Amino acid sequence: MSIHIQTNYNKDENIWIVDIKGEIDIYTANKVKEDLNKMLDEQMADFKINCLELTYIDSTGLGVLIGILKRLKKEEKNINIVNPKPNISKLFHITGLDKIFVIEGE
Amino acid sequence: MGDHFSISVPSKPEYVNVVRLTASAIACRMGFNIEQIEDIKVAIAEACTNAIKHGIKNREENFKIQFLVDEEKLEIDVEDEGHGFSCNEIEEPDLENPKEGGLGIFIIKSLMDDVQINSNIGKGTSIKMIKYLGDDL
Ligand SMILES: Nc1ncnc2c1ncn2[C@@H]1O[C@H](COP(=O)(O)OP(=O)(O)OP(=O)(O)O)[C@@H](O)[C@H]1O
Ligand SMILES: [Mg+2]
Numbered sequence: 001m002s003i004h005i006q007t008n009y010n011k012d013e014n015i016w017i018v019d020i021k022g023e024i025d026i027y028t029a030n031k032v033k034e035d036l037n038k039m040l041d042e043q044m045a046d047f048k049i050n051c052l053e054l055t056y057i058d059s060t061g062l063g064v065l066i067g068i069l070k071r072l073k074k075e076e077k078n079i080n081i082v083n084p085k086p087n088i089s090k091l092f093h094i095t096g097l098d099k100i101f102v103i104e105g106e
Numbered sequence: 107m108g109d110h111f112s113i114s115v116p117s118k119p120e121y122v123n124v125v126r127l128t129a130s131a132i133a134c135r136m137g138f139n140i141e142q143i144e145d146i147k148v149a150i151a152e153a154c155t156n157a158i159k160h161g162i163k164n165r166e167e168n169f170k171i172q173f174l175v176d177e178e179k180l181e182i183d184v185e186d187e188g189h190g191f192s193c194n195e196i197e198e199p200d201l202e203n204p205k206e207g208g209l210g211i212f213i214i215k216s217l218m219d220d221v222q223i224n225s226n227i228g229k230g231t232s233i234k235m236i237k238y239l240g241d242d243l
Contacts, residue, residue: 023123025119025122025123025126025151025155026119026122026151026154026155026158026159027119027120027122027123056126056148058148058151058152058155058210058213059152059155059207059210059213060155062209063206063207063209064206066204066205066206067206070206086141086144087141087144087148090141090144091148091213094213094216094217095199095201095209095212095213096199096201096202096204097204099201100204
């Protein structure tokens with residue numbers, strides 16, 4: 001199992017575009033957390049997370065995203081979750097996280 | 107009586123994925139649909155993650171998973187002999203004010219049809235969860 005994160009900063013729109021491929025669970029969550037936090041250290045900006053190839057997430061991964069969102073909200077920035085698979089958007093809905101993240105392309 | 111399938115799992119994060127694959131293979135063989143299989147994968151991973159994160163005292167220890175395969179349902183028991191906790195202290199997450207942590211058990215209860223948690227401080231924790239075949243309840 002693996003996780004692959006590709007990031008791209010769009011200067012014109014001041015937004016981070018993040019492609020996450022693979023599975024976020026107890027094994028991979030730390031890497032995701034470190035990578036995303038490093039990006040914020042480098043540049044505080046909105047996040048657009050492309051989830052087309054994110055196949056799995058659970059509470060460990062949701063916790064990482066909530067932590068990042070909290071950091072962003074302090075600077076009035078947000079996270080857009082783009083194209084989540086049905087199993088992933090289901091978790092955002094049952095936990096109520098769909099109300100604090102912007103979810104696109106369900 | 108149904109079939110009984112059990113495994114002993116090292117208390118290491120890298121094996122949670124193996125447990126998910128095992129659960130998904132069993133559920134698939136039983137005829138659960140894709141959405142139900144995804145539910146089962148998340149629920150069992152949450153229970154294993156808790157056993158590893160909160161339960162087990164040292165990483166050398168294993169924890170046990172039993173699958174009880176019946177005609178109309180799958181029952182999964184995840185048991186660790188770890189720290190245990192006081193189950194009546196489980197807080198429902200505040201959905202208006204999400205925070206990091208505290209979502210796992212809530213997610214298990216949302217995805218499975220019947221969930222029972224038994225924990226004894228100092229002795230360990232067992233979480234039993236059932237998913238019925240057929241239409242979602
Ligand atoms: N197997 C276990 N052994 C000991 N304590 C446990 C066990 N499972 C759960 N707990 C206790 O119950 C609490 C709630 O568990 P839950 O999975 O809901 O949230 P969490 O693990 O703290 O965070 P999250 O699952 O959102 O990452 C835990 O914080 C822990 O104190
Ligand atoms: Mg948990």
